Amino acid sequence: MSLLVLWGVSVLIFAIARVIPGNPARVALGPNATQDQVDALAAALYLDRNILVQYAFWLRDLMRGDLGRSLYTNRPVTQDIAEFLPATLELIFLAAMLMIVAGLPLGILAARFRGRWPDHVIRVFSLLTVSAPSFVWAVALMLAFAYFLPIFPIAGRLSEAYSIPRVTGFLTIDTLLAGNLHAFANALRHMVLPAVALSLSGIGQAARLTRANMIETYEKPYIEMSQAYGFPEGRIARTYAFRPSLIPSLTIIGLDIAALLGNAFLVEAVFGWPGLSRYGVQVILRKDLNAIVGTVLVIAALFLIVNIIVDILTVLLNPRIRLGEARP
Amino acid sequence: MSALLDIADLRLSFRLWSGTVEVLHGISLSIAKGERVALVGESGSGKSVTARIVLGLIQELKGATVSGRIRFDGQDLGRLSPRARHALRGTEMSMIFQDPTSSLNPVFPILRQFREVLARRTPRISEAEARARATEALREVAIHEADRVLASYPFQLSGGMNQRVMIAMALANRPKLLIADEPGTALDVTVQAQTLDLMRKLVADHGTAVLFISHNLGVVREFADRTYVIYRGRIVEQGPTAAVFADPRHAYTRALLAAQPRLTGGALPEIAERDPAFENPMEVHP
Numbered sequence: 286m287s288l289l290v291l292w293g294v295s296v297l298i299f300a301i302a303r304v305i306p307g308n309p310a311r312v313a314l315g316p317n318a319t320q321d322q323v324d325a326l327a328a329a330l331y332l333d334r335n336i337l338v339q340y341a342f343w344l345r346d347l348m349r350g351d352l353g354r355s356l357y358t359n360r361p362v363t364q365d366i367a368e369f370l371p372a373t374l375e376l377i378f379l380a381a382m383l384m385i386v387a388g389l390p391l392g393i394l395a396a397r398f399r400g401r402w403p404d405h406v407i408r409v410f411s412l413l414t415v416s417a418p419s420f421v422w423a424v425a426l427m428l429a430f431a432y433f434l435p436i437f438p439i440a441g442r443l444s445e446a447y448s449i450p451r452v453t454g455f456l457t458i459d460t461l462l463a464g465n466l467h468a469f470a471n472a473l474r475h476m477v478l479p480a481v482a483l484s485l486s487g488i489g490q491a492a493r494l495t496r497a498n499m500i501e502t503y504e505k506p507y508i509e510m511s512q513a514y515g516f517p518e519g520r521i522a523r524t525y526a527f528r529p530s531l532i533p534s535l536t537i538i539g540l541d542i543a544a545l546l547g548n549a550f551l552v553e554a555v556f557g558w559p560g561l562s563r564y565g566v567q568v569i570l571r572k573d574l575n576a577i578v579g580t581v582l583v584i585a586a587l588f589l590i591v592n593i594i595v596d597i598l599t600v601l602l603n604p605r606i607r608l609g610e611a612r613p
Numbered sequence: 614m615s616a617l618l619d620i621a622d623l624r625l626s627f628r629l630w631s632g633t634v635e636v637l638h639g640i641s642l643s644i645a646k647g648e649r650v651a652l653v654g655e656s657g658s659g660k661s662v663t664a665r666i667v668l669g670l671i672q673e674l675k676g677a678t679v680s681g682r683i684r685f686d687g688q689d690l691g692r693l694s695p696r697a698r699h700a701l702r703g704t705e706m707s708m709i710f711q712d713p714t715s716s717l718n719p720v721f722p723i724l725r726q727f728r729e730v731l732a733r734r735t736p737r738i739s740e741a742e743a744r745a746r747a748t749e750a751l752r753e754v755a756i757h758e759a760d761r762v763l764a765s766y767p768f769q770l771s772g773g774m775n776q777r778v779m780i781a782m783a784l785a786n787r788p789k790l791l792i793a794d795e796p797g798t799a800l801d802v803t804v805q806a807q808t809l810d811l812m813r814k815l816v817a818d819h820g821t822a823v824l825f826i827s828h829n830l831g832v833v834r835e836f837a838d839r840t841y842v843i844y845r846g847r848i849v850e851q852g853p854t855a856a857v858f859a860d861p862r863h864a865y866t867r868a869l870l871a872a873q874p875r876l877t878g879g880a881l882p883e884i885a886e887r888d889p890a891f892e893n894p895m896e897v898h899p
């Protein structure tokens with residue numbers, strides 16, 4: 286099923302990439318190349334052939350784990366992706382964590398103190414964060430906490446002063462593998478602003494959703510039962526009202542996490558974050574066909590992985606699905 | 614007589630957008646230790662809110678104003694600190710609801726909820742001890758496969774089974790007062806009768822006082838020592854159950870009895886229309 290979706294995405298993006306006007310070979314070689322050189326490159330890339338033939342060749346290569354060459358970096362696309370993907374994954378992972386560890390508790394707090402000041406503060410916060418896109422937050426945070434108050438670095442993943450051997454590509458892991466805690470802290474400091482910018486809307490969204498679902502749960506007889514028996518209010522909120530409310534929230538939170546992939550494009554651009562999203566923008570501008578298709582394919586695969594994780598969690602958290610409805 | 618629960622001139626009003634509405638207009642009601650007292654009346658008459666005021670739940674609602682005096686076990690509840698008030702719930706008083714299955718949390722197994730109830734009396738009770746005490750409590754309600762039931766989620770058990778679990782939970786901490794708000798109305802009639810029978814035996818054994826709320830007069834007649842009849846936020850008649858049923862004096866009580874289809878019938882009493890006689894002063898049987 287998931288593979289089928291991936292295949293569909295590949296066809297679609299393959300077609301779209303080839304419909305964009307302009308000759309990729311000409312763009313790659315620059316204005317000074319002769320027509321003969323351009324034609325030769327086009328032939329090498331099968332650009333002179335029918336689109337179906339092109340797709341067949343591409344699919345054959347894909348089966349061998351080969352996404353073709355990038356005209357822009359002149360390296361295999363797989364190599365480019367391996368270089369840029371970890372930076373993006375690291376950022377998105379941190380942003381998703383922030384979304385969950387900040388958004389859900391804020392929603393719980395708002396629902397528990399519904400109509401009182403914590404609720405009002407959290408609702409204003411949610412409305413603000415949801416109403417502006419993440420790149421706006423990126424610019425605002427950068428100005429506030431890197432420029433006017435230089436607490437965090439302005440751009441990049443790590444200060445020049447450190448040189449860390451690349452093992453996984455995840456700097457937070459590689460610095461630890463190198464045993465360099467200063468570099469680890471430095472890498473984390475670089476991640477803070479982009480990750481917060483990326484996650485702010487998601488935090489607001491998760492808080493709103495959690496609050497709304499919990500308020501519905503608070504009307505249920507089993508919550509009244511727990512109040513009638515004097516269960517501690519905090520436990521009722523965090524456990525007995527939150528857990529049933531999480532199930533309907535999960536799918537949407539999963540979609541929001543997947544949407545971080547898209548939002549990461551502009552946030553990476555603002556913070557000069559050498560990730561896959563920034564790579565994706567550059568290759569699109571250069572009409573670098575193989576690189577475009579490869580990048581989109583990876584992003585689609587990540588989307589699917591997030592969805593699969595959400596499906597698994599839904600089953601784990603919902604005993605009705607896990608155990609079936611059967612009565613003994 | 615030393616009453617366990619003594620309610621005097623209880624009034625309740627809600628502030629709504631459209632203004633303030635009073636739903637209880639000065640209710641007085643008392644329950645002796647170990648006594649079973651019924652509160653009957655048609656739906657909307659104020660039975661549930663009375664029960665929830667005794668537990669202190671209504672007082673926490675925004676826009677609700679409660680006045681009057683409630684004494685419980687020698688204490689004036691109105692003067693207790695919120696903390697002391699809260700400490701009574703689930704320990705000295707507990708409650709059984711209309712629909713047992715939806716009154717149990719759907720995403721936690723029974724044992725987890727049972728343990729939380731037991732922890733009201735025994736904070737930090739261990740899982741093993743909770744299991745042992747829950748098993749014991751379930752035995753009292755004739756559940757002998759405690760392990761399976763404790764590991765189950767409410768949706769895996771039948772309504773009657775959940776009702777027994779609720780009864781076991783309600784009595785596990787040996788409360789002095791049990792409030793039963795139309796218990797088991799959602800269950801089918803035979804199962805309801807069985808579980809009520811069980812409940813009556815248990816409260817008699819433990820000497821638990823019961824405030825039994827119902828609109829089913831047949832059930833009330835079986836269950837309660839004394840009966841209060843409530844009509845639109847006022848008590849219109851009270852007395853020993855047998856006396857009230859044998860010799861209903863208030864016009865509303867007579868209408869209620871006449872409207873009751875069968876003794877076991879669970880249907881809502883359909884009282885044709887309002888009648889000025891329903892506003893007559895309260896009748897008290899000796």
Ligand SMILES: Nc1ncnc2c1ncn2[C@@H]1O[C@H](COP(=O)(O)OP(=O)(O)O)[C@@H](O)[C@H]1O
Pocket residue numbers: 627636654655656657658659660661662663674
């Ligand atoms: N939270 C509330 N806000 C406003 N009105 C309420 C609220 N709870 C109950 N009422 C009103 O109080 C009256 C008594 O309700 P209730 O005690 O539930 O009746 P019943 O006798 O059927 O249990 C009803 O008219 C109901 O509409």
Ligand SMILES: [Mg+2]
Pocket residue numbers: 660661794
């Ligand atoms: Mg009611």
